[in-house]
Amino acid sequence: MYLASPDSPAFYHETIKGHGLKSTPQRLAIYNAVSGLKTHPSADEVYRIVSGLYTSISFDTVNRTLLKFAEIGLIAFAESVSGVRRFEPDLQVHHHLHCVKCGAITDFNNPEFDALEAPPDIRRRFMVLSTKVSLTGICAGCAKKEKHRKQVIRP
Ligand SMILES: [Zn+2]
Numbered sequence: 001m002y003l004a005s006p007d008s009p010a011f012y013h014e015t016i017k018g019h020g021l022k023s024t025p026q027r028l029a030i031y032n033a034v035s036g037l038k039t040h041p042s043a044d045e046v047y048r049i050v051s052g053l054y055t056s057i058s059f060d061t062v063n064r065t066l067l068k069f070a071e072i073g074l075i076a077f078a079e080s081v082s083g084v085r086r087f088e089p090d091l092q093v094h095h096h097l098h099c100v101k102c103g104a105i106t107d108f109n110n111p112e113f114d115a116l117e118a119p120p121d122i123r124r125r126f127m128v129l130s131t132k133v134s135l136t137g138i139c140a141g142c143a144k145k146e147k148h149r150k151q152v153i154r155p
């Protein structure tokens with residue numbers, strides 16, 4: 001059986017079809033919005049983009065579609081610190097930079113992090129299925145704004 005690698009249009013179509021769903025233009029637009037935004041968007045952000053293309057689409061439809069996509073393994077959830085659910089389009093091993101100021105979650109790859117092993121005492125009580133490193137901090141854009149703000153305040 002041919003299996004398309006995640007993150008390809010073929011992967012979208014195969015996964016959708018494999019779960020007995022139809023690929024509607026709206027569904028494809030929702031998928032494209034999640035994979036196109038490199039910040040691991042919330043349902044709200046996806047809705048803002050897709051409703052620009054399909055003005056009659058409701059937030060509820062977008063949200064339900066995203067949850068369905070996650071259920072069938074087309075996308076995943078990204079960790080969130082704000083309590084707002086974030087979606088992850090990239091199913092390959094990768095790691096995250098999480099900006100605490102603007103909330104952007106940016107991907108990065110690092111073979112050393114990929115190879116990280118949990119300590120033995122953890123492995124005895126927890127079966128590790130995957131390892132994802134999430135670095136929390138301040139992104140370059142926010143750091144710049146912060147610097148600018150300080151300069152403005154300074155007498
Ligand atoms: Zn930021």
Ligand SMILES: [Zn+2]
Nearest residue numbers: 088090096107
């Ligand atoms: Zn990611």
